[in-house]
Amino acid sequence: MKMIRVSDVSKSFVLHNQGGAVIPVMAGAELSVAPGECVALVGNSGAGKSTLMRMIWGNYLCGSGAITVGDVDVARAEPREVLRMRRELMGYVSQFLRVVPRVPTLEVVAEPALRAGVAREVALSRARSLLARLNLPEPLWALSPTTFSGGEQQRVNIARGFVHDFPAMLLDEPTASLDATNRAVVLDLIREAKARGAAIVGIFHDEAARAEICDREIDVSRFAPGAA
Amino acid sequence: MTPLLQARGLTKHYGARLGCGNVSFDLYPGEVMGIVGESGSGKSTLLSCLAGHLSPDAGEVIFDTRDHGPQDVLRMSEPARRMLGRTDWAFVHQNARDGLRMGVSAGANVGERLMAVGARHYGDIREQATDWLGRVEIAADRIDDRPRAFSGGMQQRLQIARNLVTGPRLVFMDEPTGGLDVSVQARLLDLLRGLVREMGLSAIVVTHDLAVVRLLADRLMVMKGGAVVEAGLTDQVLDDPQHGYTQLLVSSVLQV
Numbered sequence: 001m002k003m004i005r006v007s008d009v010s011k012s013f014v015l016h017n018q019g020g021a022v023i024p025v026m027a028g029a030e031l032s033v034a035p036g037e038c039v040a041l042v043g044n045s046g047a048g049k050s051t052l053m054r055m056i057w058g059n060y061l062c063g064s065g066a067i068t069v070g071d072v073d074v075a076r077a078e079p080r081e082v083l084r085m086r087r088e089l090m091g092y093v094s095q096f097l098r099v100v101p102r103v104p105t106l107e108v109v110a111e112p113a114l115r116a117g118v119a120r121e122v123a124l125s126r127a128r129s130l131l132a133r134l135n136l137p138e139p140l141w142a143l144s145p146t147t148f149s150g151g152e153q154q155r156v157n158i159a160r161g162f163v164h165d166f167p168a169m170l171l172d173e174p175t176a177s178l179d180a181t182n183r184a185v186v187l188d189l190i191r192e193a194k195a196r197g198a199a200i201v202g203i204f205h206d207e208a209a210r211a212e213i214c215d216r217e218i219d220v221s222r223f224a225p226g227a228a
Numbered sequence: 229m230t231p232l233l234q235a236r237g238l239t240k241h242y243g244a245r246l247g248c249g250n251v252s253f254d255l256y257p258g259e260v261m262g263i264v265g266e267s268g269s270g271k272s273t274l275l276s277c278l279a280g281h282l283s284p285d286a287g288e289v290i291f292d293t294r295d296h297g298p299q300d301v302l303r304m305s306e307p308a309r310r311m312l313g314r315t316d317w318a319f320v321h322q323n324a325r326d327g328l329r330m331g332v333s334a335g336a337n338v339g340e341r342l343m344a345v346g347a348r349h350y351g352d353i354r355e356q357a358t359d360w361l362g363r364v365e366i367a368a369d370r371i372d373d374r375p376r377a378f379s380g381g382m383q384q385r386l387q388i389a390r391n392l393v394t395g396p397r398l399v400f401m402d403e404p405t406g407g408l409d410v411s412v413q414a415r416l417l418d419l420l421r422g423l424v425r426e427m428g429l430s431a432i433v434v435t436h437d438l439a440v441v442r443l444l445a446d447r448l449m450v451m452k453g454g455a456v457v458e459a460g461l462t463d464q465v466l467d468d469p470q471h472g473y474t475q476l477l478v479s480s481v482l483q484v
Contacts, residue, residue: 016472017479059463061470079447079461080256100421100443101414114425 003168003199004056006031009065009075010225011051024225025051029065031201031218035167038190038200040214043221049203052220053170056201057092058082069168087115090168093161095176097145097153105131105148105156106141113164123163130159133185151177162189169193171202175209187213230292232257232398232430238277238287246454247273251287253449253459257397260424260431262445262462264438264477270454271434272402278432279319279400280309291316291398314344318391322403324383328375328390334361335371337390345394360389364419381412385419392423399431405440417443438481442466450474 012024026048033039041049054060055074056067062075072085086092091112099108106127113123131141134155140148145156154177161169171190175183183206190213193200204210210217231254240247248270255261263271276282278289280301289301294316301309313319321327328337338357339347347353358368364385366378375383384404391399404420405413421444424431433445441448441462448465450458450473458471469475 013468014470016475054467058461060468061460061464079464080259082461083259083446098442100418102418 001034002032003035003070004031004033004201005066005068006052006056007066009052009055009062009067009223011048011055011060011063012225026063026220026223027225029220029223033168033199033201035197035199036194037216038194038202038214040210040217041201041203041220042210042217043219047219047221048223049220050172052223053172053201053203057090057170058085089166090170091161091164091166092170092172093157093174094170094172095154095157097157099145101146102144104142105136105145108145108156109159109163111163112160112166116164116166118164126163127159130162130189131155133189134159134182135185151179151182154178155182158186158189162193165193165196165198167198169198169200171200171204173203173205175204175206183209229256230298231255231290232259232292233278233432234288234290234298235278236288236290238274238284238289240273240277240282240284246270248277248284248451249454251456253456255398255430255432257430258428259447260429260433260445261447261449262441263432263434263449263451264436264441265451266436266477269451271451273454274451275400275402275432275434279317280313281319314341315394316397318394318396318399320384320387320391320399320401320404322406324375324380324387327387328383330374330376333372333374334366334378334386337375337386338393341390341394356393357389360393361386363423364389365415379412381408381416384408384412384416388416388419388423392427392429395427397430399429401431401433401435403435403437404433405437406435413440420444438466438478450477 006029009029010027012022015021029052041052043049051060055062058074067074069085070089072081074082106124109127109131110123113126136152136155145153158174174186187209233255236252238251239249251274265271277284290298291301292298335354335357338360339353342353342356358371361368361371366382366385375386378386405416435441445462448462449456452473458465458474465474466478469478
């Protein structure tokens with residue numbers, strides 16, 4: 001039983017305001033991830049690692065082929081089905097922190113758990129323990145993360161991704177801009193998620209981290225259009 | 229699950245000119261849908277048709293009523309539609325002055341809507357009004373002041389309190405953060421997001437501000453020249469726009 005499955009996926013971008021240029025970026029992409037497995041997407045910059053990850057998350061449309069996460073056919077699902085998938089099935093540690101200004105860090109971190117239906121007190125205590133593990137100073141928890149440093153925002157993003165035990169996870173450069181101590185904490189969090197059975201797809205430029213926690217690598221440059 | 233609101237083929241002309249053409253969508257309970265587009269794209273016309281402020285030339289607006297299930301709002305009797313407007317529906321105007329009674333106190337503005345649905349006990353009404361002023365962060369000692377004495381941001385929050393006090397299930401918002409300072413906008417967004425989640429509200433938000441929809445809306449419709457040119461998940465439409473107009477819109481946003 002695979003938790004995340006990508007089969008024969010292609011994608012191209014059509015730039016209507018630049019003469020209708022069609023830019024094919026991916027063809028015949030294949031990927032499947034079982035519970036408890038961590039698969040790394042590798043390939044040169046521009047090879048399509050992020051594109052593939054975004055198609056799984058559903059913020060990029062899948063051109064053709066099929067993408068399923070649990071029981072949700074992401075490539076064909078209605079918006080509300082994709083929203084349910086994000087609420088119940090999949091966590092996402094992205095490189096960008098997009099939050100409503102003024103909302104305290106603790107609430108930002110607890111939000112995915114609250115959305116998944118976890119009781120408020122449980123979600124907040126989970127958020128506190130993650131922020132503490134990630135060494136984010138407690139006086140910052142009541143502040144909005146919008147003014148935090150890059151490394152601090154990154155840790156808020158990580159805490160947000162791990163605050164709920166999602167059966168599937170997407171990790172986009174989770175160890176980027178972290179010091180050695182926090183990098184080790186993140187690797188532990190990923191190990192724990194694997195141990196409880198999460199299916200994980202990650203992008204890691206950090207080769208040592210990749211070697212330590214990933215079970216397999218998928219070279220996405222194989223899916224470049226025209227590559228055989 | 230039954231959609232809370234279904235629009236079917238909504239069309240409105242102003243003389244020979246198209247206001248909005250053949251718009252259809254389903255809105256499910258708890259969903260927030262954004263409608264974006266430039267001035268004159270038909271987004272406000274569509275909102276007015278949906279909310280019953282304008283009667284469309286063609287189409288249906290089917291609302292899942294508490295008592296009688298899905299009903300075509302456009303074919304309801306006028307009293308039934310007015311009742312809906314006071315109970316299950318709320319409309320937040322861009323200009324708070326259009327949604328408030330400027331000549332009566334803040335407390336009366338909130339209490340009035342409660343009285344319209346049958347509340348009569350003065351103590352209860354005042355208590356609920358005070359509670360709602362608190363929820364929209366207006367100090368209790370301002371309850372007897374008239375909205376004229378409030379700042380723009382406070383007026384907008386008072387309008388929201390007045391609208392939400394009766395526990396509506398569907399809120400229409402027309403540029404709710406338009407004309408406010410950015411710091412006030414942020415506060416209002418935070419407030420709206422919290423209320424939508426706590427109360428399980430569905431909402432339709434018309435705005436030209438893409439940052440507002442990204443933070444507030446689950447789904448997005450993009451309008452141009454009266455027609456819906458693209459619709460989908462908010463982050464999908466903004467991150468991977470398919471239509472030329474949406475691509476132009478997204479690429480025209482100034483970065484701060």
